[in-house]
Amino acid sequence: MIEIENITKSFGDKDVLKGISGVFEQGKTNMIIGASGTGKSVLLKCIVGLLRPDEGTVNFNGREFARGNKDLQREIRREIGMLFQGGALFDSKTVEENVMFPLDMLTNESRSDKLERVHFCLERVGLEHAAKRMPSEISGGMQKRVGIARSIVMKPKYLFVDEPNSGLDPLTAITIDNLIHEITTEYNITTIIVSHDMNSVMEIGEYIMFLHKGYKVWEGSNQQITKADVEELNNFVFSNKLLRDLRQHL
Known part of the structure; x- marks a missing residue:
């Protein structure tokens, strides 16, 4: 609350x-x-x-x-998790790397643990198949879903x-x-x-x-x-x- x-x-x-x-x-x-x-x-x-x-x-x-x-x-x-208006994805990073970014910045988890969490979040938003794509290769709606996956990857309250x-x-x-x-x-x-x-x-x-x-x-x-x-x-x-x-x- x-x-x-x-x-x-x-x-x-x-x-x-x-x-x-x-x-x-x-x-x-x-x-x-x-x-x-x-x-x-x-x-x-x-x-x-x-x-x-x-x-x-x-x-x-x-x-x-x-x-x-x-x-x-x-x-x-x-x-806190944030979903920005424009998605705010990194153009030079894959979908997987975009979702992993908060984990890289804020945790000391192993890469395998990070990947497991990233793929869980991508699956939750229906984008597990797009993990290796670049933001420019997916639609605007898919980019928003990537943003949602990134916003929940740290298990926000x-x-x-x-x-x-x-x-x-x-x-x-x-x-x-x-x-x-x-x-x-x-x-x-x-x-x-x-x-x-x-x-x-x-x-x-x-x-x-x-x-x-x-x-x-x-x-x-x-x-x-x-x-x-x-x-x-x-x-x-x-x-x-x-x-x-x-x-x-x-």
């Missing part, structure tokens, strides 16, 4: 986050949504430690991360995902959503996803935090979001015509 309380962040005279609080539960796909410029990516960076909030606390299972000592921060970082479906076709996006949800549930991970993709929100959003102009203005589940009586949220959710038509029949 990750609990944030009163997270505030400014850049110069621009207030980006204004007292954000919430609880992201273990074993659930938690989502932070909102229009561009609402602060969702800044909030994710504050949670993961890439930015330090001006005020507030970030607790990983009761451990205060943002202002913890270096040993504690190092301990928590080893428990916490998984942070930034716009996982960016640039993907709808069917591939559904595959990625389902895979993230399955892995979250199977390994009981605390997963936080930043997204503006309403299809993802409706499919796997077990807890959703909606930000608007730096404030948290709504939180709830994908079962509740279409019935919420919040103007800013409805404008965001029902900007899609299909969803507007759906709401008329609810």
